[in-house]
Amino acid sequence: MADSTRCHSETPACVILTYHDDLRRCIVGAMAEFDAALSVTGPAYADDAAVVARLRAGEEMAFTELIDMYQGALVRLARHYVDTLALADEVVQDTWIALLDSLPRFEGRSSLKTWLFRILVNVARSRRRKEARTIPFSSAFPIADNEAPVEPGSFVRSWIPGRSGHWLQAPSRWEDQPEQVALSTETRSLVERAVGELPPSQREVITLRDIEGYGSDEVCNLLGISDTNQRVLLHRARTKVRKALAPHMGVQP
Amino acid sequence: MSGKLTCKQLVMLITEYVEGALSARERASFDEHLMKCDGCSEYLRQLRTTIGIVGRLREDDLASPARDALLAAFRDWKSRTA
Numbered sequence: 001m002a003d004s005t006r007c008h009s010e011t012p013a014c015v016i017l018t019y020h021d022d023l024r025r026c027i028v029g030a031m032a033e034f035d036a037a038l039s040v041t042g043p044a045y046a047d048d049a050a051v052v053a054r055l056r057a058g059e060e061m062a063f064t065e066l067i068d069m070y071q072g073a074l075v076r077l078a079r080h081y082v083d084t085l086a087l088a089d090e091v092v093q094d095t096w097i098a099l100l101d102s103l104p105r106f107e108g109r110s111s112l113k114t115w116l117f118r119i120l121v122n123v124a125r126s127r128r129r130k131e132a133r134t135i136p137f138s139s140a141f142p143i144a145d146n147e148a149p150v151e152p153g154s155f156v157r158s159w160i161p162g163r164s165g166h167w168l169q170a171p172s173r174w175e176d177q178p179e180q181v182a183l184s185t186e187t188r189s190l191v192e193r194a195v196g197e198l199p200p201s202q203r204e205v206i207t208l209r210d211i212e213g214y215g216s217d218e219v220c221n222l223l224g225i226s227d228t229n230q231r232v233l234l235h236r237a238r239t240k241v242r243k244a245l246a247p248h249m250g251v252q253p
Numbered sequence: 254m255s256g257k258l259t260c261k262q263l264v265m266l267i268t269e270y271v272e273g274a275l276s277a278r279e280r281a282s283f284d285e286h287l288m289k290c291d292g293c294s295e296y297l298r299q300l301r302t303t304i305g306i307v308g309r310l311r312e313d314d315l316a317s318p319a320r321d322a323l324l325a326a327f328r329d330w331k332s333r334t335a
Contacts, residue, residue, distance in 0.1 A: 060327060072317065165259025167290075170291055231268055231272055
């Protein structure tokens, strides 16, 4: 769940940053920003005001601190919206510039991190739409969305009290050694495809929650949706992916 | 919710259960059903397996562009807003 571009050394004040081998270096600092960088959640709101002030004063170090903290997670997230890493890099670069341009409007009501990632989501979404317009056919006819988490008719329909609503036939057990099946490239591409075929808002929520490990509060903040809404989308996404996976893992969905 | 859960209702509530969003009473009702129902236990197991597999889609190591490009963008922004 934590940013894997960062590894933790013995000294808490030392953050080792890795982009490419030739950029590896160690930064030692006692500033609050670095302490915050070691946690997953980022700086507290009070620190944000200081960071924003330093950015607006044109201080490069303030900017590189932000990059070090969030670049990895931003690229990873952007990569879910576009087809290539190069495009993801462009999205993130546009995001940083948009962040800087938006600073006069940042009021500190949300954390700077939330502000930044919200910008990323919007930039990534619009880039995805732009890229999709160059693919003539695929996005023109969206597949009808079957919302049922299991096949219709899976449950008993009966007037008899106590009979209705139970499994007509219980779901078949999946592979007894799920680890081996789960690790196979076949399974992975099947799940990738299933997630890719989800309606956009479901895909976003399952990506943020289950792939990238963001918490439910963070996701609600990022997407501007309620907790209930987020859970509904997550439910639909997860049950749909399970359904897509089932024929690969057992006998029937 | 009043009374006992049907399997159909359980499936509808399964994400709220996994996310810890059910009340204590709802959760007890859910657990009671699970204890007595192989079908629903299996469904929950499958859903958890699914979440685990989805989690594996996370890219571990994404190469990032050199910092220089980003710093250049910062300097450009500085000069634009000076």
